[in-house]
Amino acid sequence: MPEVLKKIDIIGASGNLGLSIRGALYSNPNFNITVLTRKSSNATFPSHIQIHRISDDYPKSELLSAFKNQDAVINMVHITEIETHKKIIDAAIKAGVKRLILSEFGTNVPELQTTEPVSIY
Numbered sequence: 001m002p003e004v005l006k007k008i009d010i011i012g013a014s015g016n017l018g019l020s021i022r023g024a025l026y027s028n029p030n031f032n033i034t035v036l037t038r039k040s041s042n043a044t045f046p047s048h049i050q051i052h053r054i055s056d057d058y059p060k061s062e063l064l065s066a067f068k069n070q071d072a073v074i075n076m077v078h079i080t081e082i083e084t085h086k087k088i089i090d091a092a093i094k095a096g097v098k099r100l101i102l103s104e105f106g107t108n109v110p111e112l113q114t115t116e117p118v119s120i121y
Contacts, residue, residue: 007070010022013043039054058084063087063091064094070095
């Protein structure tokens with residue numbers, strides 16, 4: 001039987017794609033949605049959604065706290081933010097997150113200019 005993913009943390013839930021994902025997940029009562037956002041962000045969220053505000057440099061300790069007991073993390077951080085992705089991935093693994101969904105699907109991968117900054121990794 002497949003694992004059930006109920007507790008989902010969304011990073012970048014106020015962006016263009018993040019808004020749609022957040023709305024779709026929230027409309028399904030089977031999910032418990034949490035939003036992770038930077039302290040400097042001016043984004044606002046509905047009062048019924050739990051929010052974790054963390055420092056802008058995504059410190060490991062704050063990520064671990066936010067990811068504790070989460071089944072999945074949807075990472076909508078821009079693909080060029082490589083160091084941030086590394087921090088998020090490492091923290092998700094250490095926190096025992098079952099699934100990590102990365103934001104690459106929002107990028108025009110066939111267009112060379114969009115992947116050039118990350119092609120060295």
